[in-house]
Amino acid sequence: MAMSQTLKAIADPVRRQILELLREKSYSAGDIASKFDLSQATVSYHLKLLKKADLIRERKEKNYIYYELNATVFEEVLTWIYSLGIGGHEND
Amino acid sequence: MAMSQTLKAIADPVRRQILELLREKSYSAGDIASKFDLSQATVSYHLKLLKKADLIRERKEKNYIYYELNATVFEEVLTWIYSLGIGGHEND
DNA sequence: ACTCTATTTAGATGAAAATCTAAATAGAAA
DNA sequence: TTTCTATTTAGATTTTCATCTAAATAGAGT
Numbered sequence: 169m170a171m172s173q174t175l176k177a178i179a180d181p182v183r184r185q186i187l188e189l190l191r192e193k194s195y196s197a198g199d200i201a202s203k204f205d206l207s208q209a210t211v212s213y214h215l216k217l218l219k220k221a222d223l224i225r226e227r228k229e230k231n232y233i234y235y236e237l238n239a240t241v242f243e244e245v246l247t248w249i250y251s252l253g254i255g256g257h258e259n260d
Numbered sequence: 261m262a263m264s265q266t267l268k269a270i271a272d273p274v275r276r277q278i279l280e281l282l283r284e285k286s287y288s289a290g291d292i293a294s295k296f297d298l299s300q301a302t303v304s305y306h307l308k309l310l311k312k313a314d315l316i317r318e319r320k321e322k323n324y325i326y327y328e329l330n331a332t333v334f335e336e337v338l339t340w341i342y343s344l345g346i347g348g349h350e351n352d
Numbered sequence: 353a354c355t356c357t358a359t360t361t362a363g364a365t366g367a368a369a370a371t372c373t374a375a376a377t378a379g380a381a382a
Numbered sequence: 383t384t385t386c387t388a389t390t391t392a393g394a395t396t397t398t399c400a401t402c403t404a405a406a407t408a409g410a411g412t
Contacts, residue, residue, distance in 0.1 A: 172273055179267035180400085184340075191344055197359055210401055212360055231358055231409050239346035246341065248276075252283055254331040254338075272370085289389055302371055304390055309369095323379050323388055354412085361406065369398070376391065382384085 174245055177221035182206070183214050187223060187237060194227065194236035266337055269313035274298070275306050279315060279329060286319065286328035 178184055186200055201211035215235060218224045222241050227234045270276055278292055293303035307327060310316045314333050319326045 171276070172271060175267055175271035179264060179271045181264055184263070187344060207402060208359070209361085209403080213400075216360085233359065237344065239341075239344045242341050242344070242346045246338070246346075249331075249334050249338065252279060252329065252331045252334070254334050299372060300389075301373080301391085305370075308390085325389065356411080359407085365402080367400080371396080372394085374392085377389085381386075
């Protein structure tokens with residue numbers, strides 16, 4: 169279940185871009201929303217999915233909510249990919 | 261685009277199981293379908309998506325179609341995941 | 353308490369995904 | 383060339399997803 173949730177979360181380009189943004193530093197929901205040509209509500213929906221997948225964590229400060237990346241959850245995905253024999257160049 | 265296609269393909273548990281099956285050896289479409297409690301047509305649909313994502317390749321032999329894993333396509337995904345800082349144990 | 357401001361939640365809509373049954377295709381075998 | 387067998391394609395249905403607008407919440411500042 170966790171795998172599907174993680175992978176579905178990152179299968180969407182908007183959500184990947186959010187994670188890429190959060191690579192550098194944390195941003196408030198509003199800051200994140202402003203980077204996209206989408207309604208705040210839509211971005212909030214994407215944030216909710218990322219949060220549910222534990223790919224981001226929130227930290228409340230003043231009346232902002234800051235989101236930050238939690239990439240540890242990728243471990244399982246990496247393990248799975250590597251288990252397929254992967255990923256690299258050894259198939260030549 | 262390729263990323264989304266790859267990730268959407270593996271976001272589905274049935275398709276992941278198909279890839280896991282193909283880790284060992286190639287199987288015909290019918291053999292694959294028999295492992296699932298789904299109609300042949302449905303499994304064929306999943307195979308089509310995996311093929312479109314280039315995660316599997318087909319080889320025709322007799323009147324069977326054998327599918328085999330192509331994991332090289334994960335490279336891009338791995339690169340992306342690693343670019344996020346991850347995904348190992350270094351966050352302790 | 354009232355009013356801003358940041359964000360989420362609710363409810364609706366359209367598009368995409370997963371599934372089924374039935375029909376079509378294509379090749380092997382007879 | 384007729385019949386089997388393996389597989390896909392078509393078409394219909396149900397569910398899930400991405401999106402919007404409008405309304406609700408919650409906390410800060412006044």
